[in-house]
Amino acid sequence: MPARALMFQGTGSDVGKSLVVAGLARAFTLRGLKIMPFKPQNMSNNAAITADGGEIGRAQALQARAAGVPTSVHMNPVLLKPQSDVGAQVVVQGKVEGNAKAADYQHLKPQLMPRVMESFNLLRAKADLVLVEGAGSASEINLRRNDIANMGFARAANVPVVLIGDIDRGGVIASLAGTKLVLAPEDAAMIGGFIVNRFRGDPALFADGMRMIAEHTGWQSIGLLPHFPDAVRLPAEDALGIEGAGSRKTGAKIRIAVPILPHISNFDDLDPLEAEPQVEVVRVRRGQAIPGDCDLVLLVGSKATIADLAALREAGFDVDIAAHIRRGGSVLGLCGGYQMLGRRISDPDGMEGAPASVQGLGLLDVETVLTGDKRLEAVRGTSFDGMSLAGYEMHVGRTQGADCVRPFSMAGGNPDGAISANGRVFGTYLHGLFSDDGQRSAWLTRLGGGASAFDYEAGVDEVLDRLAAHMERHLDLDGLLRLAR
Known part of the structure; x- marks a missing residue:
């Protein structure tokens, strides 16, 4: 019997989809489920080699580590690696298949969907639950035609969706409710729940906000997820934050x-x-x-x-x-x-x-x-x-x-x-x-x-364990399992 699956899309880029999926992968694994992470299409120059000899986005490698399963090219069947004036390198099921500029890639996507579905079905045959990560924003309706990364995949694979919004950047009520407003009704119907991520402060102060989002969208609240400071100790998916100025580190030699x-x-x-x-x-x-x-x-x-x-x-x-x-x-x-x-x-x-x-x-x-x-x-x-x-x-x-x-x-x-x-x-x-x-x-x-005083790889696993506990405390994991199909 094929595994259940659940997809996590975002109101925008960098709302924390990758981290949420990694945390849930570890949490459900600790519950005894066999988890497989999957991202149909990724754009990142932060890549990892896989156990089967290809490359995938670094975030999917981290998610596989969280789930305790070997990495596979099928976890990220389409990887776009931005280059200079040739557009992006297109990596399909772990191997480079050429370069494409943005406009050309839009026409290429229909040819890639069968291979995306092939990879998804291969993973689904090996798991109890597949956690699927979307790309960018679910509300980019200008890119909906031929989409393989968000609603196009969700509809093709009949996978229900949980939408993630980032309160830290502001406007989270409008971004979640607005996504429902702009989506085609058939796409909006795929969304069963929402998560508000990166909250800081007293959760009681946003209780009315969570209720209002649910009233405006008709979606189930999966939870208000507080900011997780140790996320900085996990490999990032892309370079959005790499240019931060940083500050002097006290005691650094x-x-x-x-x-x-x-x-x-x-x-x-x-x-x-x-x-x-x-x-x-x-x-x-x-x-x-x-x-x-x-x-x-x-x-x-x-x-x-x-x-x-x-x-x-x-x-x-x-x-x-x-x-x-x-x-x-x-x-x-x-x-x-x-x-x-x-x-x-x-x-x-x-x-x-x-x-x-x-x-x-x-x-x-x-x-x-x-x-x-x-x-x-x-x-x-x-x-x-x-x-x-x-x-x-x-x-x-x-x-x-x-x-x-x-x-x-x-x-x-x-x-x-x-x-x-x-x-x-x-x-x-x-x-x-x-x-x-x-x-x-x-x-x-x-x-x-002096010599290093810690085991780096063990430290990553310790952070993943704390992230899983963070998910258990603040999200309705049983509700997620009920949504999955």
Whole structure:
């Protein structure tokens, strides 16, 4: 018998859909149900490799972890990864199938729906309950034709919907009631309940608000969900909050500067560093200078390396990085950041846009050619200092040059990355480096701090357990099970 399913859509982007689904996945799993997360279409450059050899959005990987099930390409059958002037890379069931600009993608969606349904049905056959996450806003009726992400999927799969609104941004009564107003009656009929998320203060003060929403919509209240502060310790789905200025961290011994570039990807590489009490991660935006007192400049991944390299230069970060090195500082490039550190990046096949060959920062004696199949692989090995290492590769391109004789690591039996002759510039294709407690400790010690004092991965699971308890306290989980079908 196929599993029951329930879909969570939002009144807008970033209302907390991903977090709610992750929390419910853990909560229902703790109740003894086998849960599968599913998101028909996702747009994110924060991706994860899967157990079956593809890639999906990082949020679905977190939800699978919450449910205690292996990741699968079928949990996010359509992943759009924004690039520069080629639009978005279209990943279908874990594999890249090409690029499409926004207008072209609208015409492509009807061809993708059968594969979305195939993935959904495969997951449904293995679960007691499938928790489905929508994308963007349910009220984007201008995109309703050919929709595969929200009501188009809900109607095709006959999955009931719970609508989530974010009170923290204001206007939550209007956003929930307004969604009912603009939806076609057949679409509105799919919605059976609503959640008001990110509430702060005394819940009694919004009791009338919850009642009014129910009266205006006819939907069941699933609950008023208070703000969950520890959400910052879980990997984020997209970069909406990555440019926050942040504040000085009291007691931090190490400052790590991260230039924020337009096509930043896999930025969850920063999460373990953010969680370290002794580390202050400084996000440096255009118009700001890289702090002169930072210990490490970290260039993270990019979905459009050549475009982001140009943005880095336009912001003057190249000058700041050169000054940082002259002062004796260190630089580490991860994946796309590694490619930028070399002498040249060539894109002969136009994978990121028009074919081009551009000068890199010249801080490593290597050159990169963006060609070949995308490499998606979890790896284990040993870093240059003899420490064990675990991470994953997710990139296109081959990098070669004189500095590769000093590899950053031996990963999966092969040399990876490069180190400059002066020993201050490091490049690697490995993501997940700082999630490895031993590697993170080694870097913190190298930068003048002490070894890491906590188990990062265990900490993520502890937060998921607290999130599940948060859901149990404030939401009607039995009501959700009654709505599911």
